[in-house]
Amino acid sequence: MGFFKRDFLLLTLVLLFCPIPSFSDPSSVSSEQLSEIPKNFLNFAKKSDLFEWMVGIRRKIHENPELGYEEFETSKLIRAELDEMGIPYKYPIAVTGVVGFVGSGSPPFVALRADMDALPLQEMVEWEHKSKIRGKMHACGHDGHVAMLLGAAKILQGHHELIEGTVVLVFQPAEEGGAGAQQMIDAGVLQNVEAIFGLHVDPDIPIGQVASRPGPIMAGSGFFEAVISGKGGHAAIPQHSIDPILAASSIIISLQHLVSREADPLDSQVVTVAKFQGSGAFNVIPDSVTIGGTFRAFSKESFLQLKQRIEEVITGQANVQKCNATVDFLEEDPVTVNDKGLHEHFRNVAGDMLGLLNTKDMQPLMGSEDFSFYQEVIPGYFFFLGMRNETNGRLASFHSPAFLVILAYYKTSHIPWFSYPHFLWQSF
Numbered sequence: 481m482g483f484f485k486r487d488f489l490l491l492t493l494v495l496l497f498c499p500i501p502s503f504s505d506p507s508s509v510s511s512e513q514l515s516e517i518p519k520n521f522l523n524f525a526k527k528s529d530l531f532e533w534m535v536g537i538r539r540k541i542h543e544n545p546e547l548g549y550e551e552f553e554t555s556k557l558i559r560a561e562l563d564e565m566g567i568p569y570k571y572p573i574a575v576t577g578v579v580g581f582v583g584s585g586s587p588p589f590v591a592l593r594a595d596m597d598a599l600p601l602q603e604m605v606e607w608e609h610k611s612k613i614r615g616k617m618h619a620c621g622h623d624g625h626v627a628m629l630l631g632a633a634k635i636l637q638g639h640h641e642l643i644e645g646t647v648v649l650v651f652q653p654a655e656e657g658g659a660g661a662q663q664m665i666d667a668g669v670l671q672n673v674e675a676i677f678g679l680h681v682d683p684d685i686p687i688g689q690v691a692s693r694p695g696p697i698m699a700g701s702g703f704f705e706a707v708i709s710g711k712g713g714h715a716a717i718p719q720h721s722i723d724p725i726l727a728a729s730s731i732i733i734s735l736q737h738l739v740s741r742e743a744d745p746l747d748s749q750v751v752t753v754a755k756f757q758g759s760g761a762f763n764v765i766p767d768s769v770t771i772g773g774t775f776r777a778f779s780k781e782s783f784l785q786l787k788q789r790i791e792e793v794i795t796g797q798a799n800v801q802k803c804n805a806t807v808d809f810l811e812e813d814p815v816t817v818n819d820k821g822l823h824e825h826f827r828n829v830a831g832d833m834l835g836l837l838n839t840k841d842m843q844p845l846m847g848s849e850d851f852s853f854y855q856e857v858i859p860g861y862f863f864f865l866g867m868r869n870e871t872n873g874r875l876a877s878f879h880s881p882a883f884l885v886i887l888a889y890y891k892t893s894h895i896p897w898f899s900y901p902h903f904l905w906q907s908f
């Protein structure tokens with residue numbers, strides 16, 4: 481047996497997909513030998529009731545959604561399953577996080593990550609396993625991500641003697657704000673880890689396809705909030721007031737110049753003001769106005785430039801209107817940047833399994849993902865897994881109260897494939 485380091489990396493990716501792998505350097509290891517491994521995994525998955533078990537886990541988590549850093553029951557369920565499988569783990573990490581270890585316990589270490597948190601939304605989907613918690617819902621598929629990682633854990637553990645190295649199973653809290661990934665890193669989760677993989681289900685990509693790209697794939701994201709202070713008074717006697725409503729309006733217009741006039745048109749960026757709070761009355765000029773919004777960019781430089789200019793424009797434009805302004809920058813997610821070397825592995829493995837036609841390159845998305853924190857520390861790779869089935873119509877988007885995780889049964893050459901992003905779909 482004896483894999484070299486890079487072969488272990490490859491093996492881990494194989495685990496993500498369970499295809500028959502191709503090897504760019506067949507001299508380093510017998511390809512016959514390695515291709516047996518995914519076959520074993522497949523047989524293991526087919527013989528057991530593993531898929532039904534994963535569906536059950538996903539539904540249980542779906543019924544009991546928990547927000548960031550409150551994933552106590554989800555975490556308990558994960559630990560109970562890891563106990564059942566005999567997989568050692570560390571807990572608690574970052575309040576509710578769990579990190580399991582499968583394999584020899586020695587290097588190389590490669591991590592697979594799933595996020596656990598739900599959203600503050602009331603589910604609108606009427607089905608047997610609808611959320612039982614009012615105002616909370618898994619509307620971003622993290623329940624499915626957890627079930628998939630547990631599925632991978634079970635297969636890995638069933639073949640642990642083949643693993644010369646260690647797969648680190650990262651169940652993290654608070655992806656939807658709260659920087660759960662950063663908290664996990666601060667707790668030392670990436671120590672000795674050489675690479676990390678993550679995925680997201682996607683309602684716009686057809687079932688049976690995966691999509692990703694090397695380099696930036698999701699934007700860096702920041703939030704800002706500003707208080708613009710003037711002098712309140714009667715709305716009919718404006719000359720005795722300093723109107724912060726009008727000042728805030730000028731500020732918002734000026735902020736729109738940052739992308740349209742200062743940014744390279746080929747370097748995509750967004751500035752949106754989404755919050756505007758003034759007086760509650762028709763006839764009162766308020767003392768102050770609060771505005772807030774988000775900004776996005778695909779490079780650190782563009783992100784920092786936007787941030788600096790947002791502050792300058794708000795304070796400068798407020799002064800023009802005889803007001804004062806203070807600007808706060810809140811939570812930030814870095815740009816999600818895929819490692820170029822891992823992209824080659826991804827294409828080889830996914831291409832072998834699904835065919836290169838189903839292994840798509842995609843445009844970057846303006847959304848953000850806190851997987852980016854891991855990628856700032858070690859090489860990482862993030863990709864999307866399709867859920868769209870034309871015969872069932874268009875699926876609701878991420879963070880919609882009508883969000884579904886769909887379920888299909890994917891077959892390649894009549895062999896049901898299985899994996900972490902299990903390509904063996906069924907009514908999930």
Ligand SMILES: *[C@@H]1O[C@H](CO)[C@@H](O)[C@H](O)[C@H]1NC(C)=O
Nearest residue numbers: 709710711722802803804805
């Ligand atoms: C703005 O700040 C200056 C300096 O502190 C102060 O003199 C002025 O009154 C403030 N203006 C408003 C409208 O709050």
Ligand SMILES: *[C@@H]1O[C@H](CO)[C@@H](O)[C@H](O)[C@H]1NC(C)=O
Nearest residue numbers: 687869871872887888889890
């Ligand atoms: C799409 O949905 C239809 C109807 O539910 C189903 O019969 C078909 O197998 C699905 N296609 C795939 C690729 O899963």
